[in-house]
Amino acid sequence: xxxxxxxxxxxxxxxxxxxxxxxxxxxxxxxxxxxxxxxxxxxxxxxxxxxxxxxxxxxxxxxxxxxxxxxxxxxxxxxxxxxxxxxxxxxxxxxxxxxxxxxxxxxxxxxxxxxxxxxxxxxxxxxxxxxxxxxxxxxxxxxxxxxxxxxxxxxxxxxxxxxxxxxxxxxxxxxxxxxxxxxxxxxxxxxxxxxxxxxxxxxxxxxxxxxxxxxxxxxxxxxxxxxxxxxxxxxxxxxxxxxxxxxxxxxxxxxxxxxxxxxxxxxxxxxxxxxxxxxxxxxxxxxxxxxxxxxxxxxxxxxxxxxxxxxxxxxxxxxxxxxxxxxxxxxxxxxxxxxxxxxxxxxxxxxxxxxxxxxxxxxxxxxxxxxxxxxxxxxxxxxxxxxxxxxxxxxxxxxxxxxxxxxxxxxxxxxxxxxxxxxxxxxxxxxxxxxxxxxxxxxxxxxxxxxxxxxxxxxxxxxxxxxxxxxxxxxxxxxxxxxxxxxxxxxxxxxxxxxxxxxxxxxxxxxxxxxxxxxxxxxxxxxxxxxxxxxxxxxxxxxxxxxxxxxxxxxxxxxxxxxxxxxxxxxxxxxxxxxxxxxxxxxxxxxxxxxxxxxxxxxxxxxxxxxxxxxxxxxxxxxxxxxxxxxxxxxxxxxxxxxxxxxxxxxxxxxxxxxxxxxxxxxxxxxxxxxxxxxxxxxxxxxxxxxxxxxxxxxxxxxxxxxxxxxxxxxxxxxxxxxxxxxxxxxxxxxxxxxxxxxxxxxxxxxxxxxxxxxxxxxxxxxxxxxxxxxxxxxxxxxxxxxxxxxxxxxxxxxxxxxxxxxxxxxxxxxxxxxxxxxxxxxxxxxxxxxxxxxxxxxxxxxxxxxxxxxxxxxxxxxxxxxxxxxxxxxxxxxxxxxxxxx
Amino acid sequence: xxxxxxxxxxxxxxxxxxxxxxxxxxxxxxxxxxxxxxxxxxxxxxxxxxxxxxxxxxxxxxxxxxxxxxxxxxxx
Numbered sequence: 001x002x003x004x005x006x007x008x009x010x011x012x013x014x015x016x017x018x019x020x021x022x023x024x025x026x027x028x029x030x031x032x033x034x035x036x037x038x039x040x041x042x043x044x045x046x047x048x049x050x051x052x053x054x055x056x057x058x059x060x061x062x063x064x065x066x067x068x069x070x071x072x073x074x075x076x077x078x079x080x081x082x083x084x085x086x087x088x089x090x091x092x093x094x095x096x097x098x099x100x101x102x103x104x105x106x107x108x109x110x111x112x113x114x115x116x117x118x119x120x121x122x123x124x125x126x127x128x129x130x131x132x133x134x135x136x137x138x139x140x141x142x143x144x145x146x147x148x149x150x151x152x153x154x155x156x157x158x159x160x161x162x163x164x165x166x167x168x169x170x171x172x173x174x175x176x177x178x179x180x181x182x183x184x185x186x187x188x189x190x191x192x193x194x195x196x197x198x199x200x201x202x203x204x205x206x207x208x209x210x211x212x213x214x215x216x217x218x219x220x221x222x223x224x225x226x227x228x229x230x231x232x233x234x235x236x237x238x239x240x241x242x243x244x245x246x247x248x249x250x251x252x253x254x255x256x257x258x259x260x261x262x263x264x265x266x267x268x269x270x271x272x273x274x275x276x277x278x279x280x281x282x283x284x285x286x287x288x289x290x291x292x293x294x295x296x297x298x299x300x301x302x303x304x305x306x307x308x309x310x311x312x313x314x315x316x317x318x319x320x321x322x323x324x325x326x327x328x329x330x331x332x333x334x335x336x337x338x339x340x341x342x343x344x345x346x347x348x349x350x351x352x353x354x355x356x357x358x359x360x361x362x363x364x365x366x367x368x369x370x371x372x373x374x375x376x377x378x379x380x381x382x383x384x385x386x387x388x389x390x391x392x393x394x395x396x397x398x399x400x401x402x403x404x405x406x407x408x409x410x411x412x413x414x415x416x417x418x419x420x421x422x423x424x425x426x427x428x429x430x431x432x433x434x435x436x437x438x439x440x441x442x443x444x445x446x447x448x449x450x451x452x453x454x455x456x457x458x459x460x461x462x463x464x465x466x467x468x469x470x471x472x473x474x475x476x477x478x479x480x481x482x483x484x485x486x487x488x489x490x491x492x493x494x495x496x497x498x499x500x501x502x503x504x505x506x507x508x509x510x511x512x513x514x515x516x517x518x519x520x521x522x523x524x525x526x527x528x529x530x531x532x533x534x535x536x537x538x539x540x541x542x543x544x545x546x547x548x549x550x551x552x553x554x555x556x557x558x559x560x561x562x563x564x565x566x567x568x569x570x571x572x573x574x575x576x577x578x579x580x581x582x583x584x585x586x587x588x589x590x591x592x593x594x595x596x597x598x599x600x601x602x603x604x605x606x607x608x609x610x611x612x613x614x615x616x617x618x619x620x621x622x623x624x625x626x627x628x629x630x631x632x633x634x635x636x637x638x639x640x641x642x643x644x645x646x647x648x649x650x651x652x653x654x655x656x657x658x659x660x661x662x663x664x665x666x667x668x669x670x671x672x673x674x675x676x677x678x679x680x681x682x683x684x685x686x687x688x689x690x691x692x693x694x695x696x697x698x699x700x701x702x703x704x705x706x707x708x709x710x711x712x713x714x715x716x717x718x719x720x721x722x723x724x725x726x727x728x729x730x731x732x733x734x735x736x737x738x739x740x741x742x743x744x745x746x747x748x749x750x751x752x753x754x755x756x757x758x759x760x761x762x763x764x765x766x767x768x769x770x771x772x773x774x775x776x777x778x779x780x781x782x783x784x785x786x787x788x789x790x791x792x793x794x795x796x797x798x799x800x801x802x803x804x805x806x807x808x809x810x811x812x813x814x815x816x817x818x819x820x821x822x823x824x825x826x827x828x829x830x831x832x833x834x835x836x837x838x839x840x841x842x843x844x845x846x847x848x849x850x851x852x853x854x855x856x857x858x859x860x861x862x863x864x865x866x867x868x869x870x871x872x873x874x875x876x877x878x879x880x881x882x883x884x885x886x887x
Numbered sequence: 888x889x890x891x892x893x894x895x896x897x898x899x900x901x902x903x904x905x906x907x908x909x910x911x912x913x914x915x916x917x918x919x920x921x922x923x924x925x926x927x928x929x930x931x932x933x934x935x936x937x938x939x940x941x942x943x944x945x946x947x948x949x950x951x952x953x954x955x956x957x958x959x960x961x962x963x
């Protein structure tokens with residue numbers, strides 16, 4: 001038999017070892033040699049703080065009573081961790097971005113840095129954790145009692161609590177920044193994780209192969225109902241799995257190790273499979289140990305202590321000592337981390353706000369805030385452990401380990417709706433979270449927590465038995481008449497129902513404050529925001545001196561100096577304090593949040609920066625600015641659209657001008673060509689006349705005739721060009737009067753009579769007898785007809801040349817059609833005939849100066865009429881349109 | 888890297904992420920559904936009850952799958 005002294009020496013030695021390791025790790029980290037201290041495996045091992053004394057001793061107890069059911073407590077966390085990509089990764093990212101210090105801080109920060117919520121969650125966490133800490137003390141004292149029934153449980157518990165408080169204060173409150181890693185603590189916990197795993201595996205291997213004779217023989221001893229029926233799949237099975245999955249996220253100590261102590265997000269990837277693997281190993285031998293204990297130990301042995309009593313019963317003192325240290329590790333690591341997490345919450349969310357409000361000092365004039373913060377944290381640790389000890393003394397260590405643990409789980413699970421809603425639902429509001437949390441916790445307390453005292457605390461035995469005032473309907477363990485269920489399932493069902501429903505409806509029927517809106521998008525869209533977009537524009541009036549003083553008081557002189565120098569450099573200032581920009585205020589608030597929590601940091605900075613909160617007006621202003629920018633960009637877009645149109649018009653105009661320029665060039669070259677031909681012959685004949693001495697009289701006369709003819713042609717050409725330019729510029733003023741159309745046609749026919757007869761063209765006409773009076777200039781109209789008739793005679797020759805002249809009337813206009821039966825004009829040339837100097841494809845208008853038709857058209861247009869060429873299969877049809885005279 | 892490679896790697900990444908989301912649901916289906924009761928028979932494998940082999944086997948399988956996914960997700 002081990003003596004009590006051996007045990008005390010062993011546990012003290014183990015404690016000294018832990019202190020040494022923690023001290024060494026802390027020194028190493030301070031020297032900057034962090035190395036494996038922050039490896040993913042240390043992270044994973046630190047998460048195993050989930051496995052407490054309850055797990056170490058209680059799982060076997062649970063298995064001995066309820067068979068396979070114990071495994072659900074590990075399956076829940078396994079499912080959460082293998083689904084890390086979906087939930088834990090987001091939780092970690094938010095925790096890092098917002099410098100979250102605890103689960104209460106997370107909830108408070110998400111719902112607009114609400115102090116009320118922070119205080120509420122802190123209080124509930126303390127209420128839920130106190131029995132849990134007491135449970136660890138109980139498991140240690142129980143394990144002592146196995147070795148020596150004479151030892152005083154109270155005394156053991158007291159010294160354990162005191163020792164743990166000392167360790168936690170020493171290594172858990174070194175830095176004021178709760179967001180910084182506690183390297184010493186984490187390393188010590190990782191060592192404890194290894195110790196407890198090895199201890200449980202050793203006992204398991206000893207039981208199975210040492211005394212049990214192999215797994216087959218062990219399981220053969222198992223009572224058949226242990227692995228069947230209600231113990232395998234039931235409402236309780238599902239509830240427990242869900243409960244443990246929720247608890248791993250919300251238990252203050254789990255949040256502390258998973259989110260706050262996390263050094264790198266990547267470590268989560270390793271933990272996602274390594275932690276489930278650790279849990280698998282921890283539970284592998286639980287069932288065999290339970291079966292062996294049931295079979296081998298005397299009737300009435302406490303199943304919660306099989307892990308210790310089995311080796312002891314076989315005289316394996318050393319193995320029993322290892323098992324004892326394993327249990328000791330499990331219990332102490334839980335208490336240490338829970339105390340750190342809870343003390344951070346209590347000091348940040350309860351003591352600091354109270355101090356800020358009632359100390360009657362402003363942060364500018366007060367003493368060193370750091371000292372107050374550290375002192376409050378140390379006091380909180382002592383108080384929390386004291387509370388745990390008190391609870392242990394009052395309840396006298398009653399109840400099975402597992403049931404107390406599950407009650408704490410169910411309490412912390414009430415945070416889940418607000419947590420998940422906050423991470424994934426933008427519309428979740430502070431009011432909803434407040435309603436849900438209060439309702440959930442109230443029902444949890446009424447239906448599970450208070451009845452667990454069995455009538456010794458607040459709720460009397462008779463009330464639990466028959467309901468308040470005998471109202472059956474309100475019986476704590478059969479609320480609203482829902483009886484016959486396991487108390488845990490019953491409590492969780494009602495508390496979660498009210499929690500979720502009130503959370504959702506509270507959120508739907510309340511309007512979030514501006515800061516809540518900002519925080520909600522910071523949480524929900526954490527993967528979509530980069531670091532720089534986190535800031536919001538708020539006009540604040542803070543001097544950088546004030547901010548620096550605040551930072552010094554909370555962060556300490558050196559870190560504050562470092563922060564401000566860094567900020568100044570970012571602003572491009574080589575020396576001195578940075579400007580008090582929004583960015584500086586934001587960064588400082590976030591840094592301070594790492595020490596005192598979001599709500600307190602916000603309050604402190606607001607106190608200095610004045611107003612600090614975002615008012616609706618300011619948000620409106622931001623919205624206005626955005627709207628203005630939008631409008632401006634729209635204007636720009638319109639303008640560029642207009643410019644685009646103008647540019648297109650200009651391009652079209654330019655193309656037109658280029659074309660016109662080319663036409664002009666062509667016109668000039670045509671004109672010079674036309675003028676050159678007569679000039680050449682005049683020059684050559686006059687040269688002959690001048691240089692030839694004996695020129696015959698006849699020849700001389702002929703030559704002079706040619707010269708005169710060519711001169712006339714030249715004059716005519718020049719007249720025509722002049723005429724055309726007059727007509728085109730609209731300067732050719734014509735006297736317009738009522739004239740007879742038939743008369744004009746007759747006049748032109750008689751003028752071209754010789755030409756017509758010479759060509760043998762037969763003219764056919766059907767003219768109305770009564771004169772058709774038109775508005776025109778007689779001479780000009782005759783000129784047009786002469787031109788058209790002579791063209792038809794010259795070029796429109798067919799076999800039996802016929803010129804048909806017809807008159808029609810339409811819409812106040814007279815239409816004179818001149819139709820020949822010649823070869824007609826090729827479609828490609830139809831447009832060209834009215835262009836100046838155009839020579840149509842050889843035969844048709846060869847030799848023409850080509851000004852006749854353009855001039856005629858100009859004349860007709862000046863007379864408000866027109867001249868057109870109409871398509872026809874053979875022959876050309878020119879139509880002259882001229883306005884009728886008003887009757 | 889050309890566009891086809893990019894498209895393939897994007898699809899691959901998405902499939903990885905989808906798998907990471909499905910794994911816990913798959914695990915819940917195997918361990919927290921009436922499916923579990925199908926393995927409560929008296930059959931034993933190498934002296935171990937079927938249910939014991941089933942639960943710890945599925946558990947180990949989930950750990951291995953999670954490790955496989957985590958390594959790939961971490962790289963991407």
